[in-house]
Amino acid sequence: MTSGASDTDGAARIVRDVVCGFCGLGCDDLEVAVTGRAIAPRRACPEAARLLARTDAPPPSARIAGTPASLEDAAAAAARHLAASRSAVFSGLGADLEGLRRLYDIAMVAGASLDHAASAGLFANLERLARRGWIAATLAEVRNRCDVLVVLGADPASAFAHFFERAMPSAPVPADADAAPLFVPHAGGRSVVIVGGPLSDTSRAQLTRHDVVEITVPEDRIATAAAALSAALAGRATEALAGLPLGVAEALALLAGRLKAARYGVLTWNAATLPPEDAAAVAGAAAEAVDILNVTTRAAVFPLGGRDNVTGAHQLALWRFGYPLRTVVGAGTARHVPDLYATATALADADLLLHASAFRPDPPPGFDRGPVIALAHPGTAFAREPEVFIPVGTPGVDHAGHVFRMDSVICLPLQGLRPAELPSVAAAARAILAALGRAA
C-alpha cells in the first residue's frame, strides 16, 4: 500500500507521512514513534494524538456475555443472535471501507438497517444536496483558488485542528512556484470572514497574514444570518434580518459585496456542530448564495464533516444499494427511509444492535430490547456488557484500509503502524459471515 518513510530513533521506529483517518480532514503528514506495540505521536493534532497513542499492553480477548472467548466462538455467537433477529440495527459504522463492505454483506444476509454515528451533519446537508444540489469544491481547490472564505458557525479548527493550515495557507516568503495558493493574485489577497465564531486564538494566529473579519453571531442566529447573506446577494429585502445583533446586517451586506467582487468565494460550515434544527437551513442558504454568485463569478461550498469515515459509509451505501445511509437492507431489497432508520429511531423497534466503532472507544447507544454485538475499539467502556464483544484493531494504527476525506473525492490509504494483534472489522465481519454460512 503506502509507506511513510521510517527510520529508527533508539529503540523506537519513527514513521513519517502517516495518514490520519479520524476527523475527515485527511491530513497525511503525521509522525509517530513506534516501540513494540506502543505508539507515541510526534506530529499530530491533539485529537489525532489522543487517538493514535497506544501502550504496549496486550489487547483484550473477545467475550461472550462477559466471558473470554476465541474470535471464532464470538463470531458464531454473533451469527446465532443475527440469525434469530427479525429487526436488527447496525450503528456506529466507524470502520474503513473493507470493514464496511463486510458489515454491509452481513446486513444483506441477516437483514439490518444501517446508520453511522456521525451522520446527523451529513443528513442535514443532504436536505439540500440530494433534493436540489449545489456546487462544491475539494480541498486543493479551496487551498489554491479561494480568495474569500466565509465560515458559517463555530471556528472550524475546534473539530478540524489543521483546517486553516491546509485550506488557507498564505503565500510563502520567499515566493515558491509550487506552493499554494497558486491562483490568488497577491499574498494579502485572501479574506477569511467568520459569521458566528469566535475564532480561537490559535486560529487567529494561524490567519495573521490574511484579512480576517469576525462577525459575531450567537449560535441560534447563524441560520438567520446565513439566510440574510443569501438574501443580500440576491438583492432581496431581508425580513430575515430580524433578530440579528446590531451591526450584523450591515456587516453581512458588506460581505455580500466582497463575495460578488471575489474571484472564487467559498462558504463553509460544519452541520454537525450547528443547532440540529438549523443545520439544513444553513446548508441551504450557503448553497443558495453560491448559486447566485456563480451567475457572474465563481464560488463553491465546502461542507465540513466526515468523522470516522462517515463519508465512506455514505459512498459505499450509494454504490451498493443506490441509497444513502439510514436504509434497511436484506431479503433482496433496500428501503431508504431516513426518518425511520436513523439509529435512535430505529432502535425503538429493534431486537438486536450491532455496533461497530474501530476508530475510537465510543460505546454503543443505549439499548435493552435485545442482544448487543460490539465490534469495537479495545478501550471501549460499556454501560452494560454486550452479549458479544469482539475488540477490533484501528484502521491506520493496527492495519491498512481505505477512508474517504470530507470532500468525498479523495479516498486515502491508511497503513498499519504496529503488529496487529486484533482482527480488523473486516476480519471480524468475515468470521461472522462464515458462521452465517456465507463466504465474504
Next chain:
Amino acid sequence: MRTRITGGRVFDPANAIIDQVRDILIEDGRIIADAPPAPGEDVIDATGAIVLAGGIDLHSHIAGGKVNLGRLLMNEDRLLHPEPFGDFCGCGGGRAAPTTHATGCRYSQMGYTAVFEPAVVGANARHAHLEMADIPNIDTGGFLVLGNDDFLLRLIAQGEGQQAVNDYVAWMLRATQCCAIKIVNPGGINAFKFNGRALDLDETGPFYGLTPRRILNTLQRAVSELGVPHPIHLHGCNLGVPGNVKTTLATIGASEGFPLHLTHIQFHSYGTEGDRHFSSGSAEIAEAVNANPHISVDVGQIMFGQTVTASADLMSQYRNHKIADPKKWIGMDIEMDAACGVVPFNYRDTSFVNALQWAIGLELFLLIEDPWRVYLTTDHPNGGPFTSYPHLIRLLMDKPFRDDHLGRIHKAARAHTRLAEISREYTLEEIAVVTRAAPARTLGLRDRGHLGPGARGDVVLYEEQPDREAMFAAPRLVLKDGKVVVVNGEVVELVDGRTYAVHPPYDPLMDKRLERWFDEAVGLKANHYRIADGEIRNGQGPEIVELNP
C-alpha cells in the same frame, strides 16, 4: 477442463470468420485451436444460435464519484427499478445510475464481458477502482481525464517540452491505474474555474494562455510516443452547443495525423439551420470521418426517457443545468485535476431538440461507412441507460422498425432529418464489429473481441430471432472466462472481473517533481495519491495492457 461449443453460427470478424458453423473450444478460461473431440469435454449445443465474443463497451460511466452523485439524485429511478429477487440479487438497482452489482449483472445479461469507465479523475481514481472491484461478471478499466490539470497546463505553458509531458502522463497513468487518456473539453474545465464560460478550439484560455488545440496535440503526441494503444479519447469543445459541428470538423482537422477518438460525437454534430437554429450536422461529420481513416468515434446515442447526465465537463453542465429534469443538479471543482457536473435529463420524443438528437445519432451510425471506426454507445447514462442497447441494435438492424419510431417523434424534427432516406441496416457482422472486435482493437486488447486461439473464453450465444431487440436482450448463454454466467438472460453465477491498466515507463525525476507539487500545491502526499497494484480488485492487481512498440 475443456468446453466445446458446437453447431452455432460463428461471427468473428477479427479473424474473418463470418457466419460459419464451427466449433469453439475453451480450455482453462481461454479459447484454443480446434481439435478432435476428447473424452470428458463439456459440450454446449449452439444449434440455432449466433456465436459472438463477449461484448465490450468502451464508454460507459459505471463507477466513481460522479456516478455516485447521480445515484444520490436518482432515488426515484432507483425505487422504480429494483434488482430482481433471487440468489443473484445485491439489494441494489436503478436504471439510469445503477448500483455496482446491478451494473455487472445487467451488462452480463446482455452478453457484455468488459466495460470501460471513460472519465476517471485522478484525485478520485481510488474511489473509481473500489467501485469497479464491486462490479461482478465484467472486466473493467478506466480512462484518466487529463487536459485540464494544472500541473500539465503549467508544463505546457512553461514550454518544458514533450519529454516532460510524456513523463508526467506516464506517471499519472501508473498512479491512477488507468488504461487510456481521455480529454474532456480541453482547457475548458480549467477555464471555468477562472470564470471562463466558453472555450473554442483556437481560443486562448485564461491564466495559462493555452488553446485547446495545443493541449490536444501535446497529449496526442504523448500517448503516441508512450505507446498507449488507445488514442486520445476526446470529448471535444462546445458539447451540446448548436453550431458545434464547425468545432468538431476543425478538431478532426487539428489531429495532425495522430489517431484520435471522438467520443459521444452525437453531442458534437449540431448545426444552426432552420427556424429553431438547431439542425443536424451528421452528414458533414460522417463525411469527414469517412475521409479520415485515423479518426474513430463512438456515437453517444440518446434514447427517450429519464436518465441522468454525469460529466467532467462542468463548463457545459453549468450551461445546461437550467433544463435539469427533475430540477436538481450537482457541480464540483475537483482537486486541480478536473471537475464534474451531474444533471438529470428526461429526453422526450415530443421535444424538437431531443427528437432531432435521436435522429442525429442514428444518422451518424448509418452514414459512417467503416464499422471498425464506430463503437456502439449511449454514453451511459448521458444519452440513455446501457440497458437500452438491444433496442438501439434493433434500430440499426431493422429499417421498418426504425421508420416506425421515426414516425412517432416530433413532427418538425422529422422534417429536419434524412433518416427516412437511409436504407442501410446493420448486419450481424457489423454488430459484432461495433460491439466487440473494433473496441477491443482500439483499446489494444489482443485477447478480446474475437474467438481465435488465445482469446479469453468470453463467448455469447444469441438465439437467432427476427426481433433483434429480444435477441440481444437475453442471450441463450454467456460464458465469462469459460464459465457459464448467464442462461437465457438470467444470471446464474457471479465471478470476479479484472481491471486493465497501462504502465508506461517514465524518468524517475518526475517522482521528485510530483512529490514537491503534491506536497506544496495540492496538500496531499504523492505517495498517497498513487494507487498501489495491490489496491486493485481486492489484491488481484491490474491486468497490464501491452504498449505499442
